[in-house]
């Protein structure tokens with residue numbers, strides 16, 4: 001579908017998934033990135049986008065961005081996203097992911113902007129009863145992070161009823177990889193994600209990587225995850241944008257590949273792709289880790305026409321290219 005050029009406000013566009021989405025968006029649209037740079041990095045923001053340093057809590061600043069620009073659609077990535085931290089500090093998660101998110105919605109209402117795409121998460125499902133997980137699965141988050149995502153999805157539905165704000169919530173599974181030209185990638189000050197941690201061990205930055213539990217009831221005892229390439233996730237946002245503008249309906253969709261890999265399988269693939277030795281150590285399970293998370297993304301594929309293009313080896317190869325360049 002050919003879309004007219006729009007002005008997209010990307011909240012949290014200097015973060016990992018946000019910056020990859022901005023890189024794709026600027027090819028077709030005018031983009032303003034609004035980010036407080038707490039966990040994001042300005043150098044990841046494409047030069048074709050306008051950058052505004054600002055916090056989601058700063059309602060005046062948000063108001064002025066909407067006042068100075070005729071925003072067509074908002075994309076909202078600016079959430080805290082560490083499960084373990086959310087268990088220790090729930091206030092941080094509810095305050096930013098829910099309360100500050102409401103600031104954004106209220107400014108949208110005031111500014112007559114009625115379209116938003118929200119970064120949700122598979123964490124809304126908790127420990128799934130059925131695999132692969134469909135969107136209709138019970139929402140039963142088991143930590144404040146997942147709870148905050150579920151709450152915000154629900155708030156979005158109420159803002160549709162009250163104010164006609166239409167939203168698409170994308171429930172990402174495990175996002176991995178980096179841009180194909182190796183200009184941007186995953187850059188977290190505190191790294192908790194599996195693939196970058198394994199690649200740190202491959203680079204010798206860590207003596208070994210820890211396998212967090214090898215006695216789950218899975219085929220090799222380690223957790224199984226559905227990894228999806230960050231560029232596929234970015235393109236899912238562009239597809240969702242076209243759909244939202246055309247259909248003006250509030251919806252939630254899973255974004256995954258439908259293919260699960262165990263932690264041990266990912267380590268093996270990383271060994272093959274990097275050609276490096278990767279030492280491992282078996283540790284205790286991490287609290288709140290569901291044994292298996294695999295998406296059924298048929299709804300998004302069928303209704304919106306998006307398909308993941310990249311394989312797990314692409315994800316690891318692209319992450320490795322980026323990791324070597326940036327460490």
Ligand code: UFG
Nearest residue numbers: 121122123174192193194197210211212223225263286289
């Ligand atoms: N893991 C290890 N060792 C590590 C890091 C991770 O064995 O050093 C394991 C974890 O225990 C888990 C798997 O690798 O089984 C994947 O862990 P990640 O931290 O990379 O990703 P998660 O599955 O925990 O996180 C994803 C999303 C979150 C979402 C969560 C829902 O990144 O946004 O799923 O459970 F909230």
